[in-house]
Amino acid sequence: MNLLSFLSRRQTAPVARERLQILLSHERTIVGGGSDLVNLLREEILEVIAKHVKLDRDKVQVKMDRGNAVSTLEVEIEIPTGGTLKLAG
Amino acid sequence: MSKVLVVTSGKGGVGKTTSTAAIGAALASCGEKVVVVDFDVGLRNLDLVMGAERRVVFDLISVVQGNAKLAQALIRDKRVENLSLLAASQTRDKDALTEEGVARVIAELREKFDWVICDSPAGIERGATLAMRHADLAVVVTNPEVSSVRDSDRIIGLLDSKTEKAERGERMEKHLLLTRFDPIRAARGDMLSKEDVLEILSIPLLGIIPESQEVLRASNMGAPVTLNSPMSAPARAYMDAARRLKGESVEIAVPTERKTLLNKLFGRRAAA
Numbered sequence: 001m002n003l004l005s006f007l008s009r010r011q012t013a014p015v016a017r018e019r020l021q022i023l024l025s026h027e028r029t030i031v032g033g034g035s036d037l038v039n040l041l042r043e044e045i046l047e048v049i050a051k052h053v054k055l056d057r058d059k060v061q062v063k064m065d066r067g068n069a070v071s072t073l074e075v076e077i078e079i080p081t082g083g084t085l086k087l088a089g
Numbered sequence: 090m091s092k093v094l095v096v097t098s099g100k101g102g103v104g105k106t107t108s109t110a111a112i113g114a115a116l117a118s119c120g121e122k123v124v125v126v127d128f129d130v131g132l133r134n135l136d137l138v139m140g141a142e143r144r145v146v147f148d149l150i151s152v153v154q155g156n157a158k159l160a161q162a163l164i165r166d167k168r169v170e171n172l173s174l175l176a177a178s179q180t181r182d183k184d185a186l187t188e189e190g191v192a193r194v195i196a197e198l199r200e201k202f203d204w205v206i207c208d209s210p211a212g213i214e215r216g217a218t219l220a221m222r223h224a225d226l227a228v229v230v231t232n233p234e235v236s237s238v239r240d241s242d243r244i245i246g247l248l249d250s251k252t253e254k255a256e257r258g259e260r261m262e263k264h265l266l267l268t269r270f271d272p273i274r275a276a277r278g279d280m281l282s283k284e285d286v287l288e289i290l291s292i293p294l295l296g297i298i299p300e301s302q303e304v305l306r307a308s309n310m311g312a313p314v315t316l317n318s319p320m321s322a323p324a325r326a327y328m329d330a331a332r333r334l335k336g337e338s339v340e341i342a343v344p345t346e347r348k349t350l351l352n353k354l355f356g357r358r359a360a361a
Contacts, residue, residue, distance in 0.1 A: 013280055017289070019235065024289065
């Protein structure tokens with residue numbers, strides 16, 4: 001490595017810092033919730049749906065996106081074809 | 090009034106056990122009554138770092154399950170009065186720790202000691218959540234490195250939601266301990282700086298422990314670094330952190346190794 005390439009070498013800490021800030025703003029859940037909020041929501045949503053429809057636990061996706069103005073909660077549930085709908089009574 | 094302190098991090102290998110031993114010994118040498126408790130069931134190491142590995146007869150699990158009395162399981166440190174160790178079990182698994190059992194042991198330790206310092210296992214599973222469960226305050230050990238910072242952020246989330254204190258609606262007191270820090274690399278822009286980590290995690294700073302060969306030398310000898318080489322940079326940083334935990338106000342600086350002329354001329358001396 002010559003002197004020139006040493007001097008022009010980019011600092012890496014600012015990159016680390018920026019990557020972390022972006023990542024963590026996604027991983028932290030909406031205001032006030034613990035970081036397990038998404039898992040908790042997933043479990044409770046599963047519980048409610050499973051009362052009425054047979055479903056595969058792995059086919060339930062819960063995603064949370066934090067934006068500046070609004071955050072969105074995306075829930076995707078795949079119900080197998082021929083999934084029996086039980087009567088709720 | 091006694092305090093239960095959990096030393097935690099999420100990520101493994103960042104210095105939880107080293108920090109538990111160093112801070113425990115530092116507080117005890119200030120005259121506080123201290124017990125360090127290893128929660129890493131199945132992978133215990135605090136006994137080894139403290140140099141008490143051959144003195145473990147009963148452990149946390151024996152006491153939790155009622156097979157031994159607390160007094161039988163506590164190992165008194167031979168160097169510092171006021172310092173005791175409660176080892177983890179090496180043979181049992183984490184399921185042997187029951188929530189009620191841990192609560193009972195912690196309550197009993199509170200009566201005997203000023204400080205109950207719980208060395209958490211890595212991860213966010215049962216062992217880690219049980220270690221933090223009854224804590225009054227937490228020390229989050231973090232390396233200036235992306236994966237460690239991310240895991241610390243996760244642990245901070247758990248401290249704010251899964252502890253008894255959080256469930257009572259109280260605020261969990263959390264302190265950041267930045268370990269394995271290299272001021273030269275940080276100044277060069279090749280290591281996250283103190284400011285970077287503090288801004289990202291936004292919890293107050295307890296101390297900065299510089300990367301140092303003295304930490305490995307101390308664990309080789311089976312002694313907390315604060316006892317093995319009390320004048321070394323990491324030992325002084327841990328000592329300052331312990332004084333801050335006691336409520337003293339000590340300015341935060343990164344201590345550097347003091348090199349004498351002889352050191353410079355002949356390099357480091359071999360272990361005495």
